[in-house]
Amino acid sequence: MANEYERIPVPEKALKGPGKFWGMYAGEHAAGTEFMIGPLFLLNGVSLQNIFIGLLLGNFLAVLSWRFVCAPIATKARMTLYFHLEKIAGNHLVKFYNLANGILFCFLAGAMITVSATAVGIPFHIEMPGFDSVYPNSISFVIIVLAVGAVIALVAARGYDVVARFANVAAPWMVLVFLACGLVALKQIGAANWEGLNQVWTESILIAQKDGSQTTMGFWSVVLFSWFCNSAMHIGMADLSVFRYAKKPSAGWAACGGMYVGHYMAWIAAAFMLAAQIKTTGETAPNPGVMANNVAGIAGIICVIVAGWTTANPTIYRAGLAFQAMIPGSSRTTMTLVAGIVATIAGVFPAFAFKLLDFVGFYGTVLAPMGAVIFADWYFSKRFNFPQFAAEKKRQSLNPSVLLAWLIPVAIATYLIKFMGISSWFCILPCWLATAVLHVIFSKSLSPKSA
Amino acid sequence: MKFLPLIALAGLALTIIPPLLHLLTDLARDTTFTLMAAGMIVWYLAATPWLAFKKEELDTSTQDQI
Numbered sequence: 054m055a056n057e058y059e060r061i062p063v064p065e066k067a068l069k070g071p072g073k074f075w076g077m078y079a080g081e082h083a084a085g086t087e088f089m090i091g092p093l094f095l096l097n098g099v100s101l102q103n104i105f106i107g108l109l110l111g112n113f114l115a116v117l118s119w120r121f122v123c124a125p126i127a128t129k130a131r132m133t134l135y136f137h138l139e140k141i142a143g144n145h146l147v148k149f150y151n152l153a154n155g156i157l158f159c160f161l162a163g164a165m166i167t168v169s170a171t172a173v174g175i176p177f178h179i180e181m182p183g184f185d186s187v188y189p190n191s192i193s194f195v196i197i198v199l200a201v202g203a204v205i206a207l208v209a210a211r212g213y214d215v216v217a218r219f220a221n222v223a224a225p226w227m228v229l230v231f232l233a234c235g236l237v238a239l240k241q242i243g244a245a246n247w248e249g250l251n252q253v254w255t256e257s258i259l260i261a262q263k264d265g266s267q268t269t270m271g272f273w274s275v276v277l278f279s280w281f282c283n284s285a286m287h288i289g290m291a292d293l294s295v296f297r298y299a300k301k302p303s304a305g306w307a308a309c310g311g312m313y314v315g316h317y318m319a320w321i322a323a324a325f326m327l328a329a330q331i332k333t334t335g336e337t338a339p340n341p342g343v344m345a346n347n348v349a350g351i352a353g354i355i356c357v358i359v360a361g362w363t364t365a366n367p368t369i370y371r372a373g374l375a376f377q378a379m380i381p382g383s384s385r386t387t388m389t390l391v392a393g394i395v396a397t398i399a400g401v402f403p404a405f406a407f408k409l410l411d412f413v414g415f416y417g418t419v420l421a422p423m424g425a426v427i428f429a430d431w432y433f434s435k436r437f438n439f440p441q442f443a444a445e446k447k448r449q450s451l452n453p454s455v456l457l458a459w460l461i462p463v464a465i466a467t468y469l470i471k472f473m474g475i476s477s478w479f480c481i482l483p484c485w486l487a488t489a490v491l492h493v494i495f496s497k498s499l500s501p502k503s504a
Numbered sequence: 505m506k507f508l509p510l511i512a513l514a515g516l517a518l519t520i521i522p523p524l525l526h527l528l529t530d531l532a533r534d535t536t537f538t539l540m541a542a543g544m545i546v547w548y549l550a551a552t553p554w555l556a557f558k559k560e561e562l563d564t565s566t567q568d569q570i
Contacts, residue, residue, distance in 0.1 A: 350537030
């Protein structure tokens with residue numbers, strides 16, 4: 054990995070043209086999660102029209118966020134998220150943020166272990182958990198998850214490089230398998246035109262939701278989910294680390310590659326896979342391995358295993374690094390195994406995979422507001438007369454202004470999500486805006502006048 | 505080594521063309537799946553030596569997986 058500029062701005066000689074970013078985004082966003090997210094739209098009662106138009110708009114807003122929020126700062130500051138944040142928030146707060154990231158990564162990896170297990174279990178004829186399952190449905194399923202989790206954790210403990218190289222090889226093929234799955238699913242749906250497709254889709258929702266009493270995601274839910282499912286990366290600024298290599302902010306348009314391949318084509322293809330499964334078998338459980346086997350055979354099964362593995366593996370690796378940073382003197386291998394064990398235990402419970410939409414929204418709610426701190430510090434410090442990069446200037450290891458500006462909105466949002474039943478994707482933008490405003494207010498009020 | 509990309513692209517073609525033919529013509533489902541499996545094997549055999557040892561030029565270590 055080209056990570057030699059972790060604590061210095063990327064120099065002119067290391068800058069890359071836009072082509073590198075287009076390829077990277079197209080590959081990175083066709084992942085194991087896509088096999089779950091598309092079908093979950095159907096199960097949540099999203100209409101076919103809202104899928105096509107809502108995802109078109111939401112993904113466009115996500116691209117705009119990369120282009121006009123993240124990339125301009127990245128190409129001026131040319132620093133990683135962590136180095137940039139450390140200058141504003143202090144070293145200890147960055148570790149705390151990284152720990153939150155690591156814990157959330159463990160549960161994301163757990164969902165991907167579940168995804169892989171649904172494919173590994175097919176040759177063994179293991180009955181898969183149903184959509185409403187919170188707990189595992191059989192000891193066989195638990196054994197498969199533990200075996201898949203153990204392999205993924207052990208490989209992650211050995212390092213990142215081999216898996217990253219394998220993921221690079223697999224990415225173009227996986228993108229085409231997603232498309233192929235969608236094409237075969239369309240054939241199985243058997244619709245001759247839009248009306249026919251819409252009818253099958255609507256019937257699938259009715260079968261999946263049985264009495265029709267379940268909640269329905271509307272147009273704006275689809276727009277906001279697709280806009281903010283990567284919010285930690287764009288308005289959350291994690292991709293400062295990527296775009297610091299870009300010559301111009303216009304490289305931010307490269308996110309189109311990821312959004313319209315991974316979060317448009319692949320989500321819709323995966324949703325069609327479930328619609329085809331419901332039409333042909335009446336089975337409504339969104340088990341990716343079973344669905345892929347139905348529309349692509351052995352290539353589909355391998356694709357689900359590879360997608361789950363290449364998603365879970367780096368995620369566990371990064372969680373291990375976050376845990377290692379919190380415990381001085383601990384070994385990376387041990388901490389990666391700890392992260393792998395946590396992820397595997399989470400993977401035993403299918404609810405983490407089947408509630409992926411809520412989890413991804415919560416992930417954005419917690420992490421994206423840190424991007425608002427960077428945004429406000431970058432654009433408003435001079436205008437509102439508070440010190441930019443305050444922790445670096447004051448030699449603070451923890452900037453209380455940032456801690457409060459981050460935690461207050463996140464705590465309120467968590468309460469609204471957990472206890473008031475508000476969908477997590479509605480909370481991300483208000484949280485981000487509130488953090489930006491609070492950062493300005495606290496930075497002015499908590500800073501000495503001379504600063 | 506120069507011909508590896510061509511072989512790999514043939515693997516990708518075998519992955520996507522049969523499903524297209526399955527949708528648009530009468531190509532059987534089982535034949536489609538077999539050709540896709542063959543495409544997968546061809547792709548990994550040819551693309552691994554072609555792509556796996558390319559030097560990563562961007563630090564993607566903070567990329568998420570969603």
